[in-house]
Amino acid sequence: MSEILEIPISSRQKRRKVEICHVDGRFFASKSELVAVLVEFGFADVFRLQMTSSESAVATTSSESGFSKIPMKMEEIPFPDDREFRIKRLVVRDFWRKGYFLADGTRFGGDYLVYTKSPNQCHAEFVLLCTPCSDEKRISAMRCCNQVKKTLILATTPSGDNLKPHYTKCEWFRPELF
Numbered sequence: 001m002s003e004i005l006e007i008p009i010s011s012r013q014k015r016r017k018v019e020i021c022h023v024d025g026r027f028f029a030s031k032s033e034l035v036a037v038l039v040e041f042g043f044a045d046v047f048r049l050q051m052t053s054s055e056s057a058v059a060t061t062s063s064e065s066g067f068s069k070i071p072m073k074m075e076e077i078p079f080p081d082d083r084e085f086r087i088k089r090l091v092v093r094d095f096w097r098k099g100y101f102l103a104d105g106t107r108f109g110g111d112y113l114v115y116t117k118s119p120n121q122c123h124a125e126f127v128l129l130c131t132p133c134s135d136e137k138r139i140s141a142m143r144c145c146n147q148v149k150k151t152l153i154l155a156t157t158p159s160g161d162n163l164k165p166h167y168t169k170c171e172w173f174r175p176e177l178f
Contacts, residue, residue, distance in 0.1 A: 031112075032079050033089040033092045039074055048069075048072055052068045087130055091130050091165050094165055101119055103115070108150065109145065113128070114126035127152050151169055152170040153167050154167065
């Protein structure tokens with residue numbers, strides 16, 4: 001199944017189309033919880049592509065001719081239904097409401113990169129890691145954050161999924177700063 005995700009870059013620009021492949025309950029090209037929050041707050045639309053005519057068995061990738069876009073409601077989008085997804089979605093929603101921008105943070109050892117402004121205007125200041133995670137993953141993320149001069153934030157949630165997450169800021173002690 002293939003869907004189209006439309007994300008507005010700014011209020012003055014047209015919506016940019018990003019093709020997202022959906023296979024076995026996972027979105028590729030973006031994280032499922034980021035897609036869920038963008039759709040929830042009205043910053044993205046997800047469409048299902050269907051072939052319009054049966055005679056065009058071979059679809060061309062250069063144009064959308066032969067396809068119709070069917071808008072999907074939030075309930076129709078097949079998001080994962082596990083505890084990890086719900087925790088990450090809760091954390092992403094909380095940061096989004098506070099005005100932060102989030103992007104994939106796997107290259108820095110975390111789940112997300114957190115920007116205080118648009119990613120086009122500044123570098124990420126924080127790497128966000130949602131718990132529960134292993135000690136090895138936390139240590140690896142902390143070492144990576146130290147090398148790239150970013151602050152690691154650990155996000156924890158109480159036992160219920162609908163409660164507000166708590167954050168712990170982790171920094172190395174740097175004697176050269178004193």
